[in-house]
Amino acid sequence: MDKMALSKKVMRVQPSATLAMAAKTKAMLAKGADVINLSLGEPDFTTPTAIESAAIDAIRSGKTSFYTPAGGLPELKQAIAQRVAADTGVKYQAKQIIATTGAKFALYLIFQVILNAGDEVLLPAPFWVSYAEQVKLAGGRPLLVHPTGENGKVTVADLEMVRTPQTQALVINSPQNPTGAIYTASELTALGHWAASHDILLIADEIYSHLVYNGNQFTSVIQLDQTIRDNTLLVSGLSKTYAMTGWRLGYVLGNAGIIQAMTTVASHATGNPTAVSQYAAIAALNGDQSAAEAMRLSFEQRLNYLFPKIQSLSGFELPTKPQGAFYLFPNVKRAVVRCGYTTTEDFVTDLLTQAYVAVVPGRAFGQPDYIRISYAASETQLAEAYQRMAEFLRTKGNPD
Ligand SMILES: Cc1ncc(COP(=O)(O)O)c(C=O)c1O
Incomplete structure (x- = not known):
């Protein structure tokens, strides 16, 4: 459709950054890439x-x-x-x-x-x-x-x-x-x-x-x-x-x-x-709420596992432990600069295409120096994602 035909109201609206990241990730997964998807805002469990x-x-x-x-x-x-x-x-x-x-x-x-x-x-x-x-x-x-x-x-x-x-x-x-x-x-x-x-x-x-x-x-x-x-x-x-x-x-x-x-x-x-x-x-x-409670407990374990690991990543700042939901939102400005990027978006793109870890840039949440990491994934996936991110930061942050 000709762009001229769209309303001014719609032209001012941005597509959902989380869904855009999810779409990019799914396209890579469809091509067989071994991506760990930590961009999603949804539980990885199936409905009870x-x-x-x-x-x-x-x-x-x-x-x-x-x-x-x-x-x-x-x-x-x-x-x-x-x-x-x-x-x-x-x-x-x-x-x-x-x-x-x-x-x-x-x-x-x-x-x-x-x-x-x-x-x-x-x-x-x-x-x-x-x-x-x-x-x-x-x-x-x-x-x-x-x-x-x-x-x-x-x-x-x-x-x-x-x-x-x-x-x-x-x-x-x-x-x-x-x-x-x-x-x-x-x-x-x-x-x-x-x-x-x-x-x-x-x-x-x-x-x-x-x-x-x-x-x-x-x-x-x-x-x-x-x-x-x-x-x-x-x-x-x-x-x-x-x-x-x-x-x-x-x-x-x-x-x-x-x-x-x-x-x-x-x-x-x-x-x-x-x-x-x-x-x-x-x-x-x-109904019985025990299945919901079991999922809550899993998220709690994953938070307790991943939080100190993300805190330890070079150039990541995450001073306070989250109390709820299933995301970590570290400030990554120092890591972005040290790895030679000018924007968090470029950093996130390379994290996806080179380290095969999908996260969401913070700009869509009103804070461009941050990234959102969802821990709605298995502990094995979280462990692997952490390794990949640490390696990415090591390689990019110390190019020689
Ligand atoms: C803060 C917040 N509000 C609302 C929603 C919408 O949830 P749903 O439309 O799936 O009920 C979400 C989903 O990501 C959310 O994170």
């Missing part, structure tokens, strides 16, 4: 058998052949409400819940329904790649916030520096992709009261809330107090906790008016989330 069986049963019993309500089956909304109540003690009604085609589409819908042209959304860096592009697609302006708080977390003072009268929303992602940092209850309370007092909607992306390691504590924004809860949209989904990325099932809980508007937009976009995925999600949320 009980969930798959529930989905197969739903298909066989003929339940999945039909449209469902656009915002999800009533049984699914009930299962979401029950799981959230079990995890947080907070109760939501069906009219405050929407099930969506992944948390990604949930966030897309939120920005579509809350933003007018020129409205701003505060995005503390580093941030998940899709937020900024989704804000732009909704006609809004992403406002990058540079955190000065402990462990790369944003403070009220950081937000206040950037806020303008056009600021409509703030996204807080905890546990965070890509740093793995978790906001404490008191940090969230300060941010939550600040947002409520300025009429700034708090969007709490808690998709990694079940992937918390080594005894660290997670507090959900909705557990703080009523003022903050009333001003919060809680975004989550099944992708990460239950190894269900391919099923595309996310959800949002919060203000009934916003949920209704999101449902209306979804009804004209995807229609309902895929019926079979909804039945799988009901089984996942209502």
Whole structure:
């Protein structure tokens, strides 16, 4: 298609850097290259058998052949409400819940329904790649916030520096992709009261809330107090906790008016989330959680294994151990320079094409001097990736 025919809005949007890296890697793998893929934002496990069986049963019993309500089956909304109540003690009604085609589409819908042209959304860096592009697609302006708080977390003072009268929303992602940092209850309370007092909607992306390691504590924004809860949209989904990325099932809980508007937009976009995925999600949320817990434990072991190894790499800086999610986000500026590169992107490209290790450059997350390494891979693969990276740094960093 002629470029002239594309809308200005679409021309401003960047393709997903994580998906682009994944595509490059998959193309190399398809040609038979022995690439270790640490670029992905998804568990390397397959969906637990009980969930798959529930989905197969739903298909066989003929339940999945039909449209469902656009915002999800009533049984699914009930299962979401029950799981959230079990995890947080907070109760939501069906009219405050929407099930969506992944948390990604949930966030897309939120920005579509809350933003007018020129409205701003505060995005503390580093941030998940899709937020900024989704804000732009909704006609809004992403406002990058540079955190000065402990462990790369944003403070009220950081937000206040950037806020303008056009600021409509703030996204807080905890546990965070890509740093793995978790906001404490008191940090969230300060941010939550600040947002409520300025009429700034708090969007709490808690998709990694079940992937918390080594005894660290997670507090959900909705557990703080009523003022903050009333001003919060809680975004989550099944992708990460239950190894269900391919099923595309996310959800949002919060203000009934916003949920209704999101449902209306979804009804004209995807229609309902895929019926079979909804039945799988009901089984996942209502069922025994031990398979999810086993996967969490695996991620914890992998984190404990890989973190000191990445810390030890020459020119990599990673002072704080991640508390959740499944990524490491080291600053690699010194390694990039020492190896003779001018950009992190060039470094990452050669790491892929010469050392056969795929990671993602930090620019897409708002921090160009960093790379994101996913540890959603087996310990054998992580060990091999570490060896390859260490060798790459040795060869490139000491060319003679
Ligand atoms: C922080 C964050 N939010 C949301 C999503 C979207 O997840 P999904 O659309 O698979 O539910 C992801 C996936 O990578 C993520 O990392």
